[in-house]
Amino acid sequence: MxxxxxxxxxxxxxxxxxxxxxxxxxxxxxxxxxxxxARKDMVLRLGSVTELIALNSAVAVDFNDxxxxxxxxxxxxxxxxxxxxxxxxxxxxxxxxxxADVSFPKGEDLQITxxxxxxxxxxxxxxxxxxxxxxLGTLFIRADLREIEETWRWFAAITAFVAIPALLIAIVIxxxxxxAIARPILNLASLAKxxxxxxxxxxxxxxxxxxxxxxxxxxxxNHMLSEIERQHAEIQEAHxxxxxxxxxxxxxxxxxxxxxxxxxxxxxxxxxxxxxGIIGFAEFLSDGKPGPINDKQKEYLxxxxxxxxxxxxxxxxxxxLVKIQAGxxxxxxxxxxxxxxxxxxxxxxxxxxxxKAIEFTVNIDAGIELVTxxxxxxxxxxxxxxxNALKFTDDRGHVGIEVTPLDGGRFRLVVSDxxxxxxxxxxxxxxxxxxxxETGTARRFGGTGLxxxxxxxxxxxxxxxxxxxxxxxxxxxxxxxxxxxxxxGNKMGGQA
Amino acid sequence: xxxxHARLGWLVxxxxxxxxxxxxxxxxxxxxxxxxxxxxxxxxxxxxxxxLDASSPFVICVIGRDPFGRELDAVMHGQNIHGRxxxxxxxxxxxxxxxxxxxxxxxxxxxxxxQILDAVHNEPVLTVGDMDHFAELGGMINLTTEDNxxxxxxxxxxxxxxxxxxxxxxxxxxxxxxxxKVR
Numbered sequence: 121m122x123x124x125x126x127x128x129x130x131x132x133x134x135x136x137x138x139x140x141x142x143x144x145x146x147x148x149x150x151x152x153x154x155x156x157x158a159r160k161d162m163v164l165r166l167g168s169v170t171e172l173i174a175l176n177s178a179v180a181v182d183f184n185d186x187x188x189x190x191x192x193x194x195x196x197x198x199x200x201x202x203x204x205x206x207x208x209x210x211x212x213x214x215x216x217x218x219x220a221d222v223s224f225p226k227g228e229d230l231q232i233t234x235x236x237x238x239x240x241x242x243x244x245x246x247x248x249x250x251x252x253x254x255x256l257g258t259l260f261i262r263a264d265l266r267e268i269e270e271t272w273r274w275f276a277a278i279t280a281f282v283a284i285p286a287l288l289i290a291i292v293i294x295x296x297x298x299x300a301i302a303r304p305i306l307n308l309a310s311l312a313k314x315x316x317x318x319x320x321x322x323x324x325x326x327x328x329x330x331x332x333x334x335x336x337x338x339x340x341x342n343h344m345l346s347e348i349e350r351q352h353a354e355i356q357e358a359h360x361x362x363x364x365x366x367x368x369x370x371x372x373x374x375x376x377x378x379x380x381x382x383x384x385x386x387x388x389x390x391x392x393x394x395x396x397g398i399i400g401f402a403e404f405l406s407d408g409k410p411g412p413i414n415d416k417q418k419e420y421l422x423x424x425x426x427x428x429x430x431x432x433x434x435x436x437x438x439x440x441l442v443k444i445q446a447g448x449x450x451x452x453x454x455x456x457x458x459x460x461x462x463x464x465x466x467x468x469x470x471x472x473x474x475x476k477a478i479e480f481t482v483n484i485d486a487g488i489e490l491v492t493x494x495x496x497x498x499x500x501x502x503x504x505x506x507x508n509a510l511k512f513t514d515d516r517g518h519v520g521i522e523v524t525p526l527d528g529g530r531f532r533l534v535v536s537d538x539x540x541x542x543x544x545x546x547x548x549x550x551x552x553x554x555x556x557x558e559t560g561t562a563r564r565f566g567g568t569g570l571x572x573x574x575x576x577x578x579x580x581x582x583x584x585x586x587x588x589x590x591x592x593x594x595x596x597x598x599x600x601x602x603x604x605x606x607x608x609g610n611k612m613g614g615q616a
Numbered sequence: 617x618x619x620x621h622a623r624l625g626w627l628v629x630x631x632x633x634x635x636x637x638x639x640x641x642x643x644x645x646x647x648x649x650x651x652x653x654x655x656x657x658x659x660x661x662x663x664x665x666x667x668l669d670a671s672s673p674f675v676i677c678v679i680g681r682d683p684f685g686r687e688l689d690a691v692m693h694g695q696n697i698h699g700r701x702x703x704x705x706x707x708x709x710x711x712x713x714x715x716x717x718x719x720x721x722x723x724x725x726x727x728x729x730x731q732i733l734d735a736v737h738n739e740p741v742l743t744v745g746d747m748d749h750f751a752e753l754g755g756m757i758n759l760t761t762e763d764n765x766x767x768x769x770x771x772x773x774x775x776x777x778x779x780x781x782x783x784x785x786x787x788x789x790x791x792x793x794x795x796x797k798v799r
Contacts, residue, residue: 176785178785179659179783179785179786179788179789180785180788180789182655182658182659183652183655183768183789184648184765184766185765185767185789188788188789251658251659252658
């Protein structure tokens with residue numbers, strides 16, 4: 121509140137100071153002039169009295185009649201302002217008059233012969249006593265400054281009855297004028313504050329007609345408010361539209377995604393049934409159960425079987441992926457030996473490694489033995505990584521498995537190879553389903569394009585992370601970080 | 617400080633008074649009286665006289681035994697009255713007095729006073745004396761001694777009859793006497 125009234129207070133002080141200064145200046149000037157005039161008048165009046173007495177006392181002085189001179193000076197009793205008077209002849213007091221309460225004249229009074237002297241308390245006028253051209257002595261009369269004091273009293277009266285009332289009236293008038301200026305500004309300030317707090321842009325400051333500038337200020341302020349209100353409304357509207365649009369799109373996408381999932385799930389299921397028939401009958405034929413077949417026929421039947429199994433594998437992967445993404449997969453947690461699990465997977469891919477004469481090394485940290493994970497899924501992760509590594513490694517290459525412990529109850533599984541490697545720009549796309557690097561490469565090495573995407577989903581399902589580093593022609597390293605044990609709480613970790 | 621200053625003023629003034637008192641007592645009675653005679657002349661106006669003008673000397677006469685000695689001549693030396701040079705004369709006979717402007721009548725002439733006054737009767741001659749009842753006996757100004765101070769009586773009627781004009785301030789200082797009182 122003190123802050124908000126500061127403009128009013130400043131204006132009030134301004135008016136008090138300016139009018140006060142004016143009144144003071146006029147009063148002081150008047151006082152000065154009046155005192156000067158009073159002094160001049162005093163000297164004039166006292167001077168004429170002194171001259172008259174000097175004239176009349178000349179004979180008494182001439183005839184050395186001190187009594188007559190004293191009698192003459194005694195006539196000054198009728199003049200109340202006179203303090204003392206004396207006739208000085210040849211530097212000595214010839215006759216003197218003084219009021220009972222006044223001390224004897226000062227030493228310097230005996231030397232001066234003409235003119236006037238002011239002190240703080242009195243004024244003294246000196247006149248020579250002359251007769252027939254002969255200078256007989258000096259008369260001086262000293263009077264108090266009651267006329268000057270009169271002037272001071274007059275000044276006090278003027279100040280009390282004219283200057284101070286005038287000042288008060290000036291202050292009251294300026295107060296009224298100041299209110300006309302300050303009030304609209306204060307109103308504007310409080311309105312601005314209210315607007316900034318309540319965000320209500322619909323209010324308007326009342327128009328004032330006290331001063332053009334303030335009217336303009338209020339107008340501009342109101343215009344600004346309208347502008348803000350308009351823009352605010354536009355932004356609100358745009359915001360609403362955008363939210364609606366996002367919600368629409370999101371739900372559309374959700375529906376589309378669900379439709380896709382449903383389609384894929386049912387398709388996979390529908391595809392597997394005839395495929396199992398194809399594979400089953402192909403095996404039946406190949407085993408020669410219905411009758412003997414020649415080598416050519418057996419070779420073709422083998423091709424049919426391979427293709428069928430590959431297709432089944434593909435369909436299974438896809439089904440898994442869809443299930444995971446749809447959040448319909450639960451982990452079956454069990455405690456198992458990681459060493460045994462790795463050994464089993466290695467056995468599974470061993471024929472391929474042997475056929476390509478690939479050197480195979482396994483290095484498991486001695487501190488890691490039992491883990492609590494979904495064993496089948498863990499094996500699936502390792503299998504996918506291993507088959508990838510073997511697939512993209514040339515004959516007589518090298519593939520390694522490494523397991524090391526990490527802080528925070530986790531461990532790291534790394535599958536490395538010295539195969540063809542991956543281009544840096546392709547690494548980002550590695551884990552995207554159905555993305556295959558270089559069509560040519562895919563054709564040469566086979567693969568579904570689902571392996572890595574599925575692997576990553578499985579890792580994240582375990583609350584782990586996956587990373588890859590690779591260099592063209594030097595090989596790749598796929599790293600998986602997994603917890604040593606999954607507790608019930610983060611069973612579904614990493615899956616949105 | 618102020619009080620000390622005032623007291624110093626007292627002392628200075630007192631010292632001056634003592635010095636002046638000594639100086640006055642050093643003046644002889646007739647030195648003062650000679651000065652008075654001169655000063656009387658300065659406060660009195662004479663009517664114009666036939667055959668005389670501003671260049672004529674102002675004549676101060678002494679009749680009878682001269683009590684001034686050299687003092688009168690000393691006081692008047694080089695002075696003038698109303699612009700006229702002063703001449704001091706000693707008279708032997710009253711008949712010469714009519715040509716004087718001021719006539720001092722010594723106390724030795726008390727017996728001859730009526731003849732002397734007759735000689736200047738109706739003439740503009742200021743008569744000054746220093747004998748008892750001089751003014752009451754028809755003289756104009758009589759010098760008296762009172763408490764060691766020289767004072768004077770004035771017979772205003774005599775001055776008026778002689779056509780002289782005395783300044784009112786001079787009359788204010790004097791004791792005004794009337795000649796009828798004695799007669």
